[in-house]
Amino acid sequence: MVPLDWYIGLSAVIFVIGVVGFIIRRNILIMLMSVELMLNSVNISLVAFSHYLQDLRGQIFVFFIITVAAAEAAIGLAILVALFKNKAAVHTDEITEMKG
Amino acid sequence: MLPNLFFGYFAIVMVVLSLLIITRRNPVHSVLWMLVLFFHIAGLYLFLNAEFLAAVQVILYAGAILVLFLFVIMMLNLKEEITAERFIGEWPIGVALGISIIMLVYFALSKFIQGPVGQYTIEAINKETHTKTIGRVLYTEYLFPFEIASLILLIAIVGAIVLAKKRG
Known part of the structure; x- marks a missing residue:
């Protein structure tokens, strides 16, 4: 039997890769994909916990996370389309309307 | 022994695929590597006796969300994208932050005690x-x-x- 720690470690590594990708990439599309990566890594750890604790709640949560991820991808990509129509820019350092 | 080897294969391939996703220059390549990653995650779900979630993973993530991403990529200017700078100037700070989060999880994991099992x-x-x-x-x-x-x-x-x- 594979130890539960290994799953949590794998999930943490993929989550961190998602975080780093979100921070260092300039392209908004890749940043959205990094968010999906983070959500998936959390799903892995939830399913692993659900299996090892013999409780189905983790898998129910994964179900809801997948729902929210689908909604998030749809809204995020719609924002990207609107942004591209108005400014023709997909790089974060070119978008400075809000003077942040 | 065999389950450990199986998990090791999945873990190594998934980490490599995640790194490929965030470093590729061409967004289409990133999306295709992500497709492979989602199939591996579905395989891991099967390994954890969650066959319904494995099916949902393939149908929803690989089938719906990635197609959405590919549709949006068609609108982008890929020729400009391939020659543009990939990372922000301060990328070493992001990598250092990532390494520090990994350390944090490692120390937290050494104190982890498994709770009571369910039904x-x-x-x-x-x-x-x-x-x-x-x-x-x-x-x-x-x-x-x-x-x-x-x-x-x-x-x-x-x-x-x-x-x-x-x-x-």
């Missing part, structure tokens, strides 16, 4: 199939969150149409 053993789930068991829990114990999830999807549909339509 859904593999035998109990196999007796009446995984989908039926998960469906019963979802539609009784989690009925209200399920309804809220439908509302979230409705908001996503309306929001996507409002955001992406032509201003008129």
Whole structure:
């Protein structure tokens, strides 16, 4: 039997890769994909916990996370389309309307 | 021994694929590597006796969300994208932050104590199939969150149409 720690470690590594990708990439599309990566890594750890604790709640949560991820991808990509129509820019350092 | 080797294969391939996703220059390549990653995650779900979630992973993530990403990539200027700078100037700070989060998780993991186990053993789930068991829990114990999830999807549909339509 594979130890539960290994799953949590794998999930943490993929989550961190998602975080780093979100921070260092300039392209908004890749940043959205990094968010999906983070959500998936959390799903892995939830399913692993659900299996090892013999409780189905983790898998129910994964179900809801997948729902929210689908909604998030749809809204995020719609924002990207609107942004591209108005400014023709997909790089974060070119978008400075809000003077942040 | 064999399960450990199986997990090791999945872990190494998934980490390499994640690194490929965030470093590729061409967004189409990133999306295709992500497709391979999602199939591996589905395989890991099967390994953890969650066959319904493995099917949902392939249908929803690989089938729906990645197609959405590919549609949006068609709008981008790929020729410019391939020659543009990939990372922000301060990328070493991001990598250092990532390494520090990994250290944090490592120290937290060494203090981890597993809690008491529940009633859904593999035998109990196999007796009446995984989908039926998960469906019963979802539609009784989690009925209200399920309804809220439908509302979230409705908001996503309306929001996507409002955001992406032509201003008129």
